[in-house]
Amino acid sequence: MMAAIVLAHRWLGIAFCLLFAMWFATGIVMHFVPFPSLTEAERFAGLGPLEPGARTISVADAVAASGIADATRVRLVQRSDGPVYVVSGPAASRAVRASDGGDASVTSADVALGIVQAYSRRRGLDLARAAIAARSDYDQWSVPNGFDRHRPLFRAALGDAQGTEVYVSSLTGDVVLDTTRSERAWNWAGSVLHWIYPTVLRSSWVLWDRVVWTLSLLALIAALLGAVLGIVRVKIRGRQLSSPYRGWRALHHIIGLVATVFVLSWIFSGWLSMDHGRLFSRGQLTPAEASVMNAAPDWRDASSLDLQPLSRSAREVEWFAFDGKVYRRDRIALGRQALIRAGHAPRDGQAAYLDVREIGNLMARLGAGCAAPVPLVGNDDYPAQSALPGAPVYRTTCGDLWFDVDAANGKVLQRLDPSRRAYRWLYSALHTLDFPILQAHARMRDALIVGLCTLGLVFSVTGIVIGWRRLRASLAA
Secondary structure: OHHHHHHHHHHHHHHHHHHHHHHHHHHHHHHOOOOOOOOOOHHHOOOOOOOOOOOOOOOOHHHHHHOOOOOOEEEEEEOEEEEEEEEEOOEEEEEEOOOOOOOOOOOOOHHHHHHHHHHHHHHHOOOOOOEEEEEEOOOOOOOOOOHHHHOEEEEEOOOOOOOEEEEEEEEHHHOOEOOOOOHHHHHHOOOOHHOOOOOHHHHOOOHHHHHHHHHHHHHHHHHHHHHHHHHHEEEEOEEEEEEOOOOHHHHHHHOOOOOOOOHHHHHHHHOOOOOOOOOOOOOOOOOOHHHHHHOOOHHHHHHHHHOOOOOOOOOOOEEEEEOOEEEEEEEEOOEEEEEEEEEOOOOOHOOOOOOHHHHHHHOOOOOOOOOOOOEOOOOOOOOOOOOOOOEEEEEEEHHHHHHHEEOOOOOEEEOHHHHHHHHHHHHHHHHOOOOOOOOHHHHHHHHHHHEEEEEEEEHHHHHHHHHHHHHHHHHHH
């Protein structure tokens, strides 16, 4: 048995030592430079003020024109080519012109460039040499599944000193991503390597998922076998523990013993990042829950909201369904909105959100046993954050199920069953050290992550040296 463990660890170690070193090194980079994304602050800053009286068709007409029968949300935005409604359902989004209901998808590079120029100008970006660089389904920075409802994408290069590139949805005209040269460069040394994320592989989600899951599992087995050997091979001499090895092998043994808990927990939690429902729940609403939480409304009920004038300085207006009723929220600033329910007076300031009673009424429809919603506090063990800075998030417990709802827009942010709550600790906490106490001390968390990943990197380098020597000796023989 021991001989088999030695043999398996030796050759798995040779096969995976470079991968281990890469994961630890790129983990440090990823902690400081995450994968490129468009933040809500960036998106909102690029929106222009809505022109008064620009829309001439109703929300119900816009939904009908979009052809999305299960539409749950409608946004009104001011694009460079005029105001448009963006109609969204669970699986698709479409844009229609607010003036006549015509198709407002972006088919022309000139229209896409105009959208990019308006967005960049509001962001204060230099766009003197802006030009459309490509129109494609995938590139290295737009491979995540969240962009599927926007493909193909127009990519524009601004030609500025930062090397900024902006991506526009061809289906809605929304700016969905921007990247800079620095972000792209660091991510080649971070996320792309760490996630094994080349476009040719990641563009097929199923293939990428299977490849990375399998590699992570084999790496975990190699680490587990090494931990068993490392503990078994410890020698006790008097009152001291010592290694029977010398040179690089002794260094690998000693560092491995020191780093065993971290290496195993980190590789294990990294493997769990690829779980995707294999062992743990995915945190998604069941069909029955979705039929209650995301039911499409009768958009004719929005007619009374159409009579309400838009808030002054509104830069985006969204209509959404909640508990069978239609609401409208006027986005006035990044952290400020006005909320109107059909047939009721507008809410502003501290009252511009769904209240406990409204959220509780919807949750009661999920079934008996749901407690009254309670607001989340900042140090919650299972944090959830509203898309609107400062807006409350309410948690409702229904037996062993927890639901977190964004009071700003009625979206379900989390569905936490016991499996998902366990996953939060076994994956997120172990892999990113986002324990609440460390989240409250950011510099301590940074130091721990850098220190532990550096320790893992040094440990991996000793394995590379030993593996290379063993491989070279085997080839020479």
